[in-house]
Amino acid sequence: MFLQFFVAVVLAINGCYGDGACEEVMVPMCRGLVGYTHTRLPNRFGHTTQVQVYRAIERYWPFMDSDCHKNFRLTVCGTFLPKCSPGSNTTELPCRETCFSAKRGCSKKLKQGGSKWPNKQLKCNRFRRKRQGSCLKPVPRRLTPRPLRYAYCERNTFSVCENLSPPIRTLPNMFLQSDERLIEIEMNQYRPLLQTQCHENLQFLLCGTFAPFCQSDQQPFVQPCRETCEAVKTACLETFRGLYGGLPWPAKLQCHRYPSGGAQSLCAAPNDAESILQN
CATH class of the missing domain: 1.10.2000.10 (Frizzled cysteine-rich domain)
Incomplete structure (x- = not known):
């Protein structure tokens, strides 16, 4: 022994x-x-x-x-x-x-x-x-990661979010990330999944999660709606597993994290983003 x-x-x-x-x-x-x-x-x-x-x-x-x-x-x-x-x-x-x-x-x-x-x-x-x-x-x-900084309603410069509307974002995100270099690296992990076009709103979900949308009122930021997350996860889960060695759907994209849409919604859906978010 x-x-x-x-x-x-x-x-x-x-x-x-x-x-x-x-x-x-x-x-x-x-x-x-x-x-x-x-x-x-x-x-x-x-x-x-x-x-x-x-x-x-x-x-x-x-x-x-x-x-x-x-x-x-x-x-x-x-x-x-x-x-x-x-x-x-x-x-x-x-x-x-x-x-x-x-x-x-x-x-x-x-x-x-x-x-x-x-x-x-x-x-x-x-x-x-x-x-x-x-x-x-x-x-x-x-x-070394940069200190936490607060950046409200800035132009979204992350490459994964290119051509996304609206083009404005706020940091830190809900994971208390504000180092753009590290966020960019993490978002780039999903490029192979984006290239499969498994769901038309995957880009919207990723960008709204890692670089949440800016709102014109006092709400710090707006996340994608839970319904959008659930639709993307349903469509992309098996593709994700195939691309990433059988890994489970990422914890950061678990849909319970997002608010549900509704009349008094504090979330953003792709079809109403322009109307509720600051441009």
Whole structure:
């Protein structure tokens, strides 16, 4: 038993979990946002698919978006989806310094959110130090998320929203995201789905979610109506699963998040957007 434990520790330290080929990172809270593009499974927790990884780390998504610390996303994603470089037999896990900085910055916010630092999964002293070899080093200053800013009724410059009417948006969105660079990266994850034209209102839903519409009265912003979301999800769900390795419909696009339309509606539908939104 001791020998098995010792071997497991050595494998974890040296990033030798996973015996499959490198595969593209598809999990949305990590894809395009962690500085590498490929991973290898199974990971140290025995997850063999990215669907399993998604389920395991989905609860940390809000803390990634609110940026409790610049290294939190890299620590979580790098632990569950270790970096894989084609042609290499090993994977890279976060450096010990990366993990400890994230823990110092996020433990308090996790506690405020009814959670706590997952010591069993993210035990920082299990990771190698930067000087001990290859590992995922702390996020460079140039990639640090920008502070939260408020921008009301500005022109929508996100490329996914090109030619969308109305062309005005407000930030932060309902996920407290205001860093346009990170929002752009996340929205671009859906380009393959948009190209399928699975539903005519998919662009409207995505843009109204990540860059909500501006309204002329005191309402901070207006989201798409729940009915629009449900129609898009029904039409696009199977296509989404096929394109993204069987992943579930993204938590950020779950339709219960959106208000329902009606006579006193505080939401926007494609056919009435021009009449209720500021141009």
